[in-house]
Amino acid sequence: MSASSPAFDVRAYVREPVDLRPDQLDLEAMANLPAPVVGAVGHLWSVERTILDLMRDLLVTPTHAEARVTAFLGTWAYEQFWITESLAAVLRPGGEPTDPPDSGVGALRRMWDERVRPTVDAVRTNLLGSDVVAAHMVTGWLNTAVVALAYERLGAIDPRLRPLTAAVAPIKSRHLAFYEDEAHARLSGSAGAIRLARRTVTRWQWPGVRYCGHDAASGPVRTLLADPAARPGVRAVDAGVAALTGQADAAPLRVALGGFVQHSPVGGTVRASTRVQ
Amino acid sequence: MAFNIDRFTRDSVRVNWEDLDLDVFREDPLPAESLRTLRYMCDVEYHTVCYLRDMLVTPSRGEGEVNAFMTMWNREEFWHGEALAHVLDLHGITVSYDELKAKRVKLGWRDRIAPVKQAMLSNIIGKDFVAVHMIWGAVNEWSASAAYKRLAALEGHPALAVLLKRIAAQEARHVAFYATQARQRLEGNRKAQKLARLALSTAWRPVGSGIASDEEVTHVMGQLFGGADGRKEIRAIDAHIAKLPGMEGLTIVSDSLDARGISA
Structure with missing residues (x-):
């Protein structure tokens, strides 16, 4: 298989989706979780449920023509839907889960994203051409790797959640395999794709902060990653990005976590506890 | 007609054909005109993700039930494409x-710019979109x-008929969602009714018109809905539409066939 031919078997993937349904989980065993853990689960629910936002952002670009990618996305969305439903079921004993409120800037961003950005992106990315697909695949890998790390940490923090996190892990692994494969194939030999991917990686932010801001997400991020035991996972995510063609010195997760430090109260616990070296 | 979104998402499955004896097509192939129609249907099903894209840039995205439906709908339609692609593959296509x-x-650019047009239009119209x-x-x-049921009846092939009826049954559940939502949103909303009526009467074209040539659309519509039996199905669709609030008297599907010279 040449570097420019993706090897991931999309047809096999779409044929055997893993739908993690709430009735497969012992929800009673996951009741009465400590508040910080509930906050972290709620944060993940809020991130995972933006399934169709992500699809919209990809499909208005030249990525929509990539039948391999759209075939993957249809099944990915299905799997994501059931993960979100399962997270909601875990949270429901404490009340119906809701997204954190938008910050002032976040509300403007949301208005822009919903009313203007699809149009601007459709025109801009179609002018950029198919190189933009590589950037989408890199971002897809990064978002998935970070969320997968969050689940891994969640299982370590509260063993009662391990049946959930253990079930999610193989789902995320397949998503990562697809994105990695596509990213490698599309970055190989394309200076334009590498440049666009680098720009996207540089601007990447922790998922879910675009509208609610760093303050609202800092608690869950602290819960998930403040422990030194999280550091190898953080480094592994950055190393995964750096291993992609043309992204050698990238460390997007470490940079994004720095965003929480910048937004934390001066001298506050967030500054100290979310710093990852 | 009520629609239970929880039940729909729970029961949503990919269409199955492994139990059907479709290999008989290797010795007893379908006629060329039906393969042409199946190819058209296959392309339309695979193109659903692009129709989804055009909807995701409108206020329809963000509505909880609509989001859940679109996720399942997109996947089911993709599998209709896969099923039809399998039948075509057995014919060497x-x-x-x-x-x-x-x-x-x-x-x-016509395709690439479609979400832009859709976004601008829906931004102007707002929620009634x-x-x-x-x-x-x-x-x-x-x-x-109706198209799947007609092809099943016209071909009369036992295994193909079962597959097409399975696909038609999933399409019928999609109808239930859309029609229920349409009725709820049109009821008592004169502005939405006027907009819907205007959009349907001026812009609606048979499914697939945006991606296939006029010649292909006319072939498919003619094969499936030409003649008295076909036109009966079309009139039934027009009757369903006319029952929705503010749509009385609309005959857009019959009109589209008339415009293509497809005889009743």
Whole structure:
């Protein structure tokens, strides 16, 4: 298989989706979780449920023509839907889960994203051409790797959640395999794709902060990653990005976590506890 | 007609054909005109993700039930494409991802700019656009369901008929969603009714018109809905549409066949 031919078997993937349904989980065993853990689960629910936002952002670009990618996305969305439903079921004993409120800037961003950005992106990315697909695949890998790390940490923090996190892990692994494969194939030999991917990686932010801001997400991020035991996972995510063609010195997760430090109260616990070296 | 979104998402499955004896096509192939129609249907099903894209830039996205429906709907329609691609493959007609990509690329700026047009229009119209989306979807799904049932009846092939009826049954559930939503959103909303009526009467075309040539659309509509029995199905669709609030007297599907010279 040449570097420019993706090897991931999309047809096999779409044929055997893993739908993690709430009735497969012992929800009673996951009741009465400590508040910080509930906050972290709620944060993940809020991130995972933006399934169709992500699809919209990809499909208005030249990525929509990539039948391999759209075939993957249809099944990915299905799997994501059931993960979100399962997270909601875990949270429901404490009340119906809701997204954190938008910050002032976040509300403007949301208005822009919903009313203007699809149009601007459709025109801009179609002018950029198919190189933009590589950037989408890199971002897809990064978002998935970070969320997968969050689940891994969640299982370590509260063993009662391990049946959930253990079930999610193989789902995320397949998503990562697809994105990695596509990213490698599309970055190989394309200076334009590498440049666009680098720009996207540089601007990447922790998922879910675009509208609610760093303050609202800092608690869950602290819960998930403040422990030194999280550091190898953080480094592994950055190393995964750096291993992609043309992204050698990238460390997007470490940079994004720095965003929480910048937004934390001066001298506050967030500054100290979310710093990852 | 009530629609339970929880039940729909719970029961949503990919269409199955492994239990059907479709290999008989290797010795007893379908006629060329039916393969042409199946190819058209296959392309339309695979193109659903692009219709989804055009809807995701409108206020329809963000509505909880609509989001859940769209996720399942997109996957079910994709599998209709896979099922039809399997039948075509048994006839030596390969529908690969590369070929689908080439077709989408070939649509050019008309296709790429579609979400832009849709976003601008829906931004101007606002929430009432969702009602238009829903009635539009209902008409398309009624048409699709009728098309599969007609091809099953016309071909009379036992295994193919079962497959097409399974697909039609899923399309019928999609109809139930769209029609229920359309009715709820049109009821008592004169502005939405006027918009929907205007959109359907001026812009609706048979499903697939945006991606296939006029010649192909006319062939498919003629094969499936030409003659008295076909026209009876079309009139039934028009009757369903006319029952929705504010749509009395609309005959858009019959009109579209008349415009193509397809005889009743």
